[in-house]
Amino acid sequence: MAKVDINQAHPVFKLRLERILADLTSLGWKPRIASLKRSTAEQAEKVKQGYSKTMRSWHVESTVGMLPVGRDRFNQVFGSAADIIDKRYGWAGLAANKDFKFWKDLGRVAKKHGCSWGGDWKIKDVAHVEMHYIEMPTQSTAIA
Ligand SMILES: [Zn+2]
Incomplete structure (x- = not known):
């Protein structure tokens, strides 16, 4: 497994990842970031192999969401994702079991630090944590 450089993460996400890793370490785990960013081509390969269901993944930097604000405005939503395992x-x-204690601890700690956890999804992705952020002013849907 290639080593993942935490410095590639968005600075806000990096700070949260560091806190998540520190909390897990203090609980006696040996956490490691298994995956951070993917290129569009790498994500396409994951989908092809059946590891991922979507091209709209927050692992892919070009993913952008639109969050409606009222009737005619929206926020552009950006996001970051990481997959964290115990090395x-x-x-x-033991980690093949989605109820393994490490995954539960990861979920709890990730949420404590403002991230969402893939273990809460309908199709569980227990190693996955992500966060969303809005960095630009609210925009109008009206075409100028
Ligand atoms: Zn993931």
Whole structure:
């Protein structure tokens, strides 16, 4: 597994990742970021292999969402995602169980630091944490 450089993360997300990793470490885990950013081509490959269901992944930097604000305005939403594992287990052995204590701790700690956790999704992605942010002023849907 290639080593993931945390400095590639958006500065706000990086700060939260560092806190999540520190909390997990203090609980006795050996957390490691398994995946951070992907190119559009890498995401397409994940979808093809069945590891991901969507091209609109927050692992992909070009993903942008639109959040309606009232009737005629919207916010552009950006996001970041990371997959975090315990390096002793990865996704195998005890970690193959989605109720494994590490995943539960990861979910709790991620939410404490303002991220959402893939383990809460209908199709569970227990290693996955993400956050969304709005960096630009609200925009009008009217075409100038
Ligand atoms: Zn993920």
